[in-house]
Amino acid sequence: MTTNTAEKLLRDIDTVNPVMPYLRQERIPHIWCPSCGIGTTVNCFTRALTESGMDLDQIAVVSGIGCTGRVAGYLNLDSFHTTHGRAIPFATGLKLANPKLKVVVYSGDGDLTAIGGNHFMHAARRNMDLMVVCVNNFTYGMTGGQVAPTTPVGAIASTSPYGCFEHPFNLPFLAESSGAVYVARWTSFHVRHIAHSMVEAIQKKGFSFIEILAPCPTLYQRRNKMGDGLETMKFYKQRSIIKNGARTHEVDINLQGEIVVGKFVDIERPTLQQTMDQQLRQKLRDQYAGTGGA
């Protein structure tokens, strides 16, 4: 193929690929390994943005540190790549300062539920109006594949060469019991379901949480002899069982068992800003200006 042909092909891809307008193309190529699952989730997110019809100027994306943390930098939106574990407090500040924004937190399992675990619980408890996407690959990818709070018992990691002996978080249960109003789990095999859940979460008021199981072939799959990304897709397809409305305390994940996916929680309760407005208006009446949140 001549260079001109390759350039033409790339130009054509630019014009027909619906994901490209959502990406900062000057940042491409990205850092993700071949068959890493993170890019698939970004594809779903861009589809959800298109389907939701949201004004892109009213969306902000906040990521923490790690391989998934790079998502914010690749999206052609107002986005912020913050410090480790602090995506949720940063996003909370953003939402309180500009209540019209739809603020999306997009991070990995280590960032969100280890160093950021306390922020995760308290934002859900307050019902902070945030959409939180957690790409869960059961390990710390960027730093070398250490045990994470999500690593299944028995799984090999760089810090558990004889198998992890810590019980992992069941993230949907953690989210629901902390107070989330929307909770779903999918794998990166379930691309249409992910995009649909993202549309719902974008439109939801309150703390929405979507967990997406995605392969880290370089560190997790390789060490656990689970094959490459394609093998993992087959694994997800075979092991996943869709149970919408499943009780979150029954959706634990183990190394080789079934993976329960679906929309588990979709309820209504007042957001932090709604509760604050209602209470302070009662006490302070016209002295209170309001948060500006709906």
Ligand code: SF4
């Ligand atoms: Fe993806 Fe793992 Fe590579 Fe990070 S190390 S980019 S999570 S495959």
